[in-house]
Amino acid sequence: MTLSRPPIARCLSSRFVPVSVRCYYPTALTIAAALSAFVLNPAHGVEPVPGTLDNAPAPAGFASGTGRIANLAVVPGGNAYVLAVATQPNGSIVLAGYCSNAATNGNPAMCVQRLTANGGLDTTFVGPVGATGNGNGGFALTQHATDDRANAIAMQADDKMVLAGECWDGVVGYQFCVARLNANGTLDATFVGPNQNGAGRALLTNLGIARARNVLVQPDGKIVLSGDCRVSMNAGVYSEACVIRLNSNGTLDTTFSGPPPANGNGLVRFPVGAYDFDAAGLLQQADGRLVVTGSCWPNTDPNVKRSFCAARLTGSGSFDATFSNNSGSIGTGRVAYAVGAIEANVSAAALQPDGRVLIAGRSVVSNSASHFAVVRLNGDGTLDDRFEGPAGGGGGVAVFPMGQTYDQVTAIAVQPDGRIVLIGLCSLLNENNFCVARLAPDGALDASFDGPTGYGNGRVNLEMSTVGQRNDAALALALQPDGKLLVAGACEGAGGINMACIARLNGGPFGARMCTMDVDGDGRVGATTDALIIARVALGMSGPSVLQGITLSGPRNSWSAVRDYLVLQCGMTATP
Numbered sequence: 104m105t106l107s108r109p110p111i112a113r114c115l116s117s118r119f120v121p122v123s124v125r126c127y128y129p130t131a132l133t134i135a136a137a138l139s140a141f142v143l144n145p146a147h148g149v150e151p152v153p154g155t156l157d158n159a160p161a162p163a164g165f166a167s168g169t170g171r172i173a174n175l176a177v178v179p180g181g182n183a184y185v186l187a188v189a190t191q192p193n194g195s196i197v198l199a200g201y202c203s204n205a206a207t208n209g210n211p212a213m214c215v216q217r218l219t220a221n222g223g224l225d226t227t228f229v230g231p232v233g234a235t236g237n238g239n240g241g242f243a244l245t246q247h248a249t250d251d252r253a254n255a256i257a258m259q260a261d262d263k264m265v266l267a268g269e270c271w272d273g274v275v276g277y278q279f280c281v282a283r284l285n286a287n288g289t290l291d292a293t294f295v296g297p298n299q300n301g302a303g304r305a306l307l308t309n310l311g312i313a314r315a316r317n318v319l320v321q322p323d324g325k326i327v328l329s330g331d332c333r334v335s336m337n338a339g340v341y342s343e344a345c346v347i348r349l350n351s352n353g354t355l356d357t358t359f360s361g362p363p364p365a366n367g368n369g370l371v372r373f374p375v376g377a378y379d380f381d382a383a384g385l386l387q388q389a390d391g392r393l394v395v396t397g398s399c400w401p402n403t404d405p406n407v408k409r410s411f412c413a414a415r416l417t418g419s420g421s422f423d424a425t426f427s428n429n430s431g432s433i434g435t436g437r438v439a440y441a442v443g444a445i446e447a448n449v450s451a452a453a454l455q456p457d458g459r460v461l462i463a464g465r466s467v468v469s470n471s472a473s474h475f476a477v478v479r480l481n482g483d484g485t486l487d488d489r490f491e492g493p494a495g496g497g498g499g500v501a502v503f504p505m506g507q508t509y510d511q512v513t514a515i516a517v518q519p520d521g522r523i524v525l526i527g528l529c530s531l532l533n534e535n536n537f538c539v540a541r542l543a544p545d546g547a548l549d550a551s552f553d554g555p556t557g558y559g560n561g562r563v564n565l566e567m568s569t570v571g572q573r574n575d576a577a578l579a580l581a582l583q584p585d586g587k588l589l590v591a592g593a594c595e596g597a598g599g600i601n602m603a604c605i606a607r608l609n610g611g612p613f614g615a616r617m618c619t620m621d622v623d624g625d626g627r628v629g630a631t632t633d634a635l636i637i638a639r640v641a642l643g644m645s646g647p648s649v650l651q652g653i654t655l656s657g658p659r660n661s662w663s664a665v666r667d668y669l670v671l672q673c674g675m676t677a678t679p
Contacts, residue, residue, distance in 0.1 A: 153611035154539065154554035154563045157587055165587075166222035171606035173567045173575075173594045177202045177214045177241040183603040185591040187256040188579040189264070192666065194220030198579075198591055198603060199266055201252040202243055213253040213266060215288065216241030216603065230288040231303075244282065244304075249273065251280065255318045257326070260647070260663035262286040267318035267328050270306055276336070279307035279315040279328055279347060294353040305353055309370055310345050311335065317385035322661030324351035329385040329395055332372060341378035344395050344414060346371045346385075361420040362436075371420045375412045376401040376433050384452025386460065389624075389658030391418040396452040396462050401439035408446035410439045411462050411478050426484040438484045442466045442476050442500055451515045453523075458482045463525060465511035466502045474510050475525060475540060477501045492546040493561075501546045505529040505538045505562060513592075514580035518610065522549055526577040526590050529564070537565040537577040537590055537606060554608065567594045567604050575604070586610035622665055625657030632656075640669060 151157075156170025166172045177183040181204025189197045195217055202214035217228035217240055230242035244251075250271035257265045263283055270280035282304035283294035289303075296305025307313070313332030320326055325348055332345040348359035348369050361371030374380065376399030384396035392415055399412040414437040415426035422436030433439045441447065443466030450464045459479055466476035478500050479490035486499030493503045504510060506529030513527040521544035529538035540562045541552035554563030567575045578592035587610045594604035622633040632653055639649045647662045659665050 150611055151609040152551075152553055153549075153609055154541065154552040155609050156554075156565075157607040157609055162221055164221070165607035170608075171565075171567060171604070172222060173602065173604045174596055175216060175241075175603035175605065176239075177216050177603050178204045178207070178243050181207070182601045183214060184593040184601060185579050185603045185605065186252070186254050186268075188581045188589050188591045188605070189256050189258050190581055190583055190589070191258060191262060194583070195225060196220070196222075196581075196589060196605070197256060197258070197264060198241075198605065199253040199256040200578075200593075200603070201268075202603070204243075207243055208249075210249040211252055212243040213251045213268060213282065214241065214243050214603075215253070215264075215266065215284070217288070218605070222605070222607070228288045231290045242288065250277075254314070254316050254330075257318045257320045259320050259324070260661070260666070263291055265318055265320060265326055267315040269314040269330075272306060272308065275308070276312040277314050279310060279313050279330060279332075279345070281305050281307070281315065281318070281326070281328060281349070281353070283353070296353040297349075297355045307347060307370075309368075310347075310372065313345055314382075315347075316382045319385055319387055320663075321387065321391075322664060325349060325356055326351070326353070327385065327387070327393065329382055329393075331380055331382040331397065341374075342380050343372050343374045344380050344382060344397065346393065346395060346416065346420065348420070359420045362416075362422045371416070373414070373422075374434075375399045375414050375437055376410070376439055377403045380412065381449070383449040383464065384462065386452055386454040388454065388458055392416065392423055393418075393420075394452070394454070394460055396449055396460070398447065398449045398464070399433075399439060401433045408441070409448060410441045411447055411449050411464065411476075412439045413437070413452075413460065413462060413480065413484070415484065428484055428486070438480070440478055440486065440500070442478060443468055443474075443502060445469070447476060448511070450511060450513050450527075453515045453517050455517050455521070459487055461515055461517070461523065463512040463515045465527075468502070472504075472508050472510075474502050474504045475512050475527060477512070477515070477523070477525065477542070477546070479546070490546040493542075493548045501542065503540075503548070505540060506531045506564075510538070513576075513578050516580050516582050516588075518582060518586070520544075524580065524582075524588060524610075526580045528576055531564060534573040534575075536573060536575055537563075537567055537592065539563040539565065539577070539588070539590060539608065551611070563608070565590075565606060565608075567606065574601075582610070583607075621657070622659065622668060623655040623657030624659045624668075625655070636665060637669070 157165040158170035161168045183202035184200045185198045186200035198216045201211040217225040224240035234242035252268045253266040254268040266282045269277040283291040291303045295301045310332040311334040315328045315330040317329045328347045331342045333342040348356040355369030359369045380399040382397040386394040396413045415423040428438040445467040448464045453461045463477045465473040467473045479487040490499045492501030508530045510529045523542040525540045541549040548561030574595040576592045581589040588608040591605040593601045596602045620628040
């Protein structure tokens with residue numbers, strides 16, 4: 104959308120009106136009309152069926168019009184697994200996970216690859232000096248020792264990217280590890296880490312044996328990592344939830360003190376259930392509270408199996424006492440819900456714009472089968488009875504089959520119109536394929552979502568590999584600003600080598616973006632806030648300067664949040 108500055112003659116003349124308002128407010132009216140036209144008049148033409156491959160002829164389609172890439176070699180001649188995927192404002196696609204080849208002595212290393220918006224290798228993404236695979240848009244980043252894995256990635260507003268995962272220290276075992284890359288893939292020397300080493304990466308060794316599963320960047324630039332940890336592998340020592348908050352330069356944020364006994368050193372660890380918490384998700388709500396999700400045994404009753412579990416922390420890291428299931432709570436600020444008759448495992452979580460929490464994984468329904476499982480919680484931690492599920496009946500729980508035996512959700516995302524996208528593992532006729540499902544906002548299967556070899560009724564079975572038994576695993580999911588879905592993971596190649604792979608699916612419906620003039624989300628439209636932001640972006644401004652002199656009262660109170668709203672829901676083009 105291109106809008107121009109109004110003539111000076113149209114500026115408001117009153118000396119009591121600030122100059123910025125005098126000149127921008129008339130533009131805001133024009134912008135409002137333009138936005139209304141955008142919302143009410145989606146792109147013309149026949150829209151592709153949601154769930155189908157984005158295989159339009161090049162250059163519009165993905166991967167030269169094939170819609171998928173099953174053989175991405177992050178490093179030559181080695182294995183590669185994509186565990187996280189993210190997009191940048193210019194459309195570039197960043198993949199992160201782990202890989203290995205002869206250059207890494209066969210040991211896993213953190214691996215990163217960047218593709219152009221339509222699936223080509225981004226050769227400008229060069230990586231650190233000496234990195235394995237340098238020059239082909241991807242590289243292996245050896246963090247510390249013999250087994251390093253990037254489990255999550257978060258994009259900063261300045262296009263820097265934060266990798267978080269687990270690294271083997273060669274002594275104690277796995278540790279939280281984190282690295283920050285510049286936009287071109289080189290290590291960011293301004294990220295000094297807790298030990299002030301200035302290397303762009305850090306190993307966090309104060310949590311015992313620990314694995315970072317998630318990372319997010321807060322509006323103020325602070326970085327939050329979460330995962331699970333245990334003091335030792337001795338019998339009777341169980342894993343707990345661990346959360347770390349770093350300042351923007353990587354040092355520990357000592358204001359993040361945690362629940363009692365709080366030590367105020369930026370490191371927080373706590374039990375969620377009775378024992379063995381396996382972390383799976385980290386969410387930040389609009390008010391700054393953090394939701395940690397995973398699987399746990401809620402109590403010591405041998406008849407009670409592993410359940411869906413969650414805890415909520417305040418901005419300072421203490422338990423939020425308002426988060427409870429109101430019956431049989433497993434502790435202050437913590438909840439647990441049994442999903443299925445046997446047991447359940449959590450592997451993903453997502454936050455809805457209204458603050459409700461989605462937790463996803465698998466429900467073991469028999470000794471030989473498991474199904475996709477999703478739970479939705481209200482803002483207070485109780486089950487959302489409005490979430491009906493495919494079978495109906497309410498209760499806040501949805502359980503349904505995808506394949507024939509083993510099904511498990513690995514990632515979840517919420518589209519701007521409220522539809523819920525799930526990807527994961529499923530078995531079909533002795534092979535594993537990419538499996539994708541979409542639910543309506545009430546949890547019912549979305550019948551409009553029907554892929555290339557889909558089952559219909561909201562479920563898609565996507566074959567990626569072209570050799571062998573097609574042992575493919577969908578492990579990472581991201582939404583593009585145009586509504587398309589990026590599904591990435593690992594695919595079996597020749598000789599049994601696992602390669603990074605990615606497919607792009609049409610998302611649709613493309614006219615269902617939820618764009619309004621209320622940019623900051625406070626429930627009203629202000630001439631000196633919302634309209635001024637839109638005007639500045641339309642006139643070519645970008646970055647934090649867009650918000651200069653503007654006080655925002657809604658949940659979208661940072662440039663990154665505003666930018667994502669304008670891009671994802673209004674279809675505007677905004678640079679970092």
